[in-house]
Amino acid sequence: MSKAIPYGRQDITSDDIKAVVDVLTSDYLTQGPQIELFEEAFSNYVGSKYAVAVANGTAALHLCALALGVKEGDKVITTPITFAASANCIRYCGGEIVFSDIDPETYLLDIDKVRLLLEASPRGTYQGVIPVDFAGRANNLEAFRQLADEHGLWIIEDACHAPGAYFTDAKGIQQNCGNGIFADLAIFSFHPVKHIAAGEGGMITTNDKTLYEKLLILRTHGISKDSSQFQNSVELAVGLAENSIANTEYPQWYMEMQTLGYNYRLTDFQAALGLSQLKRADAGLERRKEIAETYFNAFEDQLFIHGQSEVIEGHAYHLYVIEVEDRLGLYNFLRSKSIFAQIHYIPCHLMPYYQKYGWKEGDMPRSEGYYSKCISLPMYPTLLATEQQFVIKCITEFFTESV
Numbered sequence: 001m002s003k004a005i006p007y008g009r010q011d012i013t014s015d016d017i018k019a020v021v022d023v024l025t026s027d028y029l030t031q032g033p034q035i036e037l038f039e040e041a042f043s044n045y046v047g048s049k050y051a052v053a054v055a056n057g058t059a060a061l062h063l064c065a066l067a068l069g070v071k072e073g074d075k076v077i078t079t080p081i082t083f084a085a086s087a088n089c090i091r092y093c094g095g096e097i098v099f100s101d102i103d104p105e106t107y108l109l110d111i112d113k114v115r116l117l118l119e120a121s122p123r124g125t126y127q128g129v130i131p132v133d134f135a136g137r138a139n140n141l142e143a144f145r146q147l148a149d150e151h152g153l154w155i156i157e158d159a160c161h162a163p164g165a166y167f168t169d170a171k172g173i174q175q176n177c178g179n180g181i182f183a184d185l186a187i188f189s190f191h192p193v194k195h196i197a198a199g200e201g202g203m204i205t206t207n208d209k210t211l212y213e214k215l216l217i218l219r220t221h222g223i224s225k226d227s228s229q230f231q232n233s234v235e236l237a238v239g240l241a242e243n244s245i246a247n248t249e250y251p252q253w254y255m256e257m258q259t260l261g262y263n264y265r266l267t268d269f270q271a272a273l274g275l276s277q278l279k280r281a282d283a284g285l286e287r288r289k290e291i292a293e294t295y296f297n298a299f300e301d302q303l304f305i306h307g308q309s310e311v312i313e314g315h316a317y318h319l320y321v322i323e324v325e326d327r328l329g330l331y332n333f334l335r336s337k338s339i340f341a342q343i344h345y346i347p348c349h350l351m352p353y354y355q356k357y358g359w360k361e362g363d364m365p366r367s368e369g370y371y372s373k374c375i376s377l378p379m380y381p382t383l384l385a386t387e388q389q390f391v392i393k394c395i396t397e398f399f400t401e402s403v
């Protein structure tokens, strides 16, 4: 095989290209009709009431933290096995991140550990929790909601890996990631390695109207154009010099910056690309599941590989992770064959930035143990069957030759 095999990659079709070009020749490059179309299609897809398209997943997290009013001194719990952005959003607002260890079976934030943490401090110590649907596996958010309610916490679901994933609740109902039933807010990313590629892009979903309205304003500089929400008088809006004129209506140009917001908008051509990609989301999920089954069957009886013991229902398979003892050896061997596996993730608490806040090696033994062995194998819908067989052959060869 001569073509390099990455761990993940986007799939751009001629329909996607046409969708983008159509926008480029239209009247709106940004703040146009594609944004609402994408938001509506996305909220339908995950089953939420509202969706807000933003510049990227990190901006989505930041806006969530702002909408929830995170401030200096707030304490928020998350997993170390995630991309740093899941934690950083709290730091942007001056809050403190408290890492809590994973469940070594699911690789997700261990709810029992979170409960112990909450019970060890007086109510009010912690303000929120950010479960991450790592690798595409849905958290049991029903259980997190119950715990969060007992302790007065909000929940941001980081669902960047998990559009189309679901868990099955206590009543046997499939609960889609980001459907807004249990989490206050959920976020997604449209970076090219994620399921839906828009170049850069993000989405926030929620069922909470108040949070939704805050997000819309925060996304555009904190500016409101809704006259029913205006705080200044009509006289001031018309112009200070003319404030003796009796006016009853705000002029059309008038808008108010009511809070400190950002420019976290998505462009219309990115939204068009996202919308076009969303149409193939389910087909992509099916293909990812097939690839996961092929890996699982190939490695099921191989003692050198520790991994999840079944193909999991409702998993979106953003990543296919295995755990091996000689991870560095395997990683380098695969690279020598132009197979570019990846590591997800270097535990966040060991990043020098977070070590400055007192986190250190040994604090999260399960996350650190997982990190010492994990490797993410190529997983994307356009991975060819022949390419996957080559990956499997190389891995098997590495382990049979090194014993």
Ligand SMILES: *Cc1c(COP(=O)(O)O)cnc(C)c1O
Residues within 6 Å of the ligand: 056, 057, 058, 059, 082, 083, 085, 086, 132, 158, 160, 161, 188, 189, 190, 191, 200, 201, 202
């Ligand atoms: C990709 C990702 C993000 C950040 O998304 P960007 O669009 O790259 O800003 C946040 N959390 C997780 C788990 C991610 O995978």
